[in-house]
Amino acid sequence: MPCRLGNEPQSQACHLIKHPSTVKTVYLDHNATTPLAPQVAAAMIEVLQQAWHNPSARYPRAKQLATRIEQARGQVARLAGVAASQVVFTSGGSEAIGTAFLSAELWGRDLAETPPQVALSTVEHPAVRAYASALEERGWELVSIPVKETGALDRKRLSQTLERGPCFVSLQTVNNETGVICDLEGIAAEIHGAGGLLHLDAVQVPGKISLDTETWGADYLSLAAHKFNGPKGIGAILVKEGAPFTPLMLGGGQENGRRAGTLNTAGIIGMGIAAELALKRVTEGTANQQMAARQQRLESALLEGIEGARINGAEAPRVSATTSLTVPGIEAHLILSYLDTLGIEASAGSACSADRVAPSPILLAMGRSEDDASCTLRLSQGPGTTDEEIERVIAGVLEATLTLKALS
Structure with a gap:
């Protein structure tokens, strides 16, 4: 004992x-969280004090701010190796994960299979487990994919699950407790071949290993700025071109109608700079x-x-x-x-x-x-x-x- x-x-x-x-x-x-990089803090203070306008407004200073937001979107896109159009800013990792799950839920309504499947490993973050449990309560079949003693995913069990039909799969790219890196080689192709969708919780990735988004082939990928020396309260979901998408937040037309709410300008600009620093760490x-x-x-x-x-x-x-x-x-x-x-x-x-x-x-x-x-x-x-x-x-x-x- x-x-x-x-x-x-x-x-x-x-x-x-x-x-x-x-x-x-x-x-x-x-x-758990990281200290704010000095460059990030300086940029955010400047925005909070000098560039506090609503970037959705039409006057010049607001338009200038909207341009800076698009620059930050580009910085996050370069970190992940995707097009800027795939980046949707959220309030953090949990919202990004929730958006992926909602999109999958509405996608699942059109499947011939009853009930649809949602699969995740047994070492996922509580946010992923909570959203998966919510789908189960609404009639989905929840499949838990075991891991080995090393923390590596049991690929055979995943394949067996996919043989039963289309499945929404959510996996953590780097484990938040052990740091184990999930072997994603071929997983997206297998899931897509079975007619399914893949979400990756990549919150623990930036600055530690390369965000090899194109190779991983995920339909959705979640990020949180405060895990890589950016601010809390801001994150992003990266959405693959052609992947089904349903907004979690409704209201105005911000983020091209994909996420309503007045943009967190300081947070977005801070996340952009943090993304640039994280990419530099991995590259160098x-x-x-x-x-x-x-x-x-x-x-x-x-x-x-x-x-x-x-x-x-x-x-x-x-x-x-x-x-x-x-x-x-x-x-x-x-x-x-x-x-x-x-x-x-x-x-x-x-x-x-x-x-x-x-x-x-x-x-x-x-x-x-x-x-x-x-x-x-x-x-x-x-x-x-x-x-x-x-x-x-x-x-x-x-x-x-x-x-x-x-x-x-």
């Missing part, structure tokens, strides 16, 4: 740990090579220093930003509380609260036990993470592990 410090509440356990509160904070939760490669070296240092030190520790997804292709670390016998929320006192910000592979830990569905789907899933940290770095910060995290996690084991 995992360490719970004699079943003491988390707050009491933390009272056993005393450290200075003046240490500089290390942020290692970039998969230096920052990601440095992240890969830091990931190697972090993981090798923790595996050597913690008996029985495990890196989830290590056997599969992964992005260099993400480390999913299982520390057997010590619940993640206790380690995180200890790290808080050291000025280290990270997260768990589970949903934490002061008195309850829910095991991560993603890790359970990968065959981990409930105990191990509850004892897993997610350490996610960004391009600004330094070697010194990684050394502090290594020392902090090792100290937390030794201290908490001694207290158990």
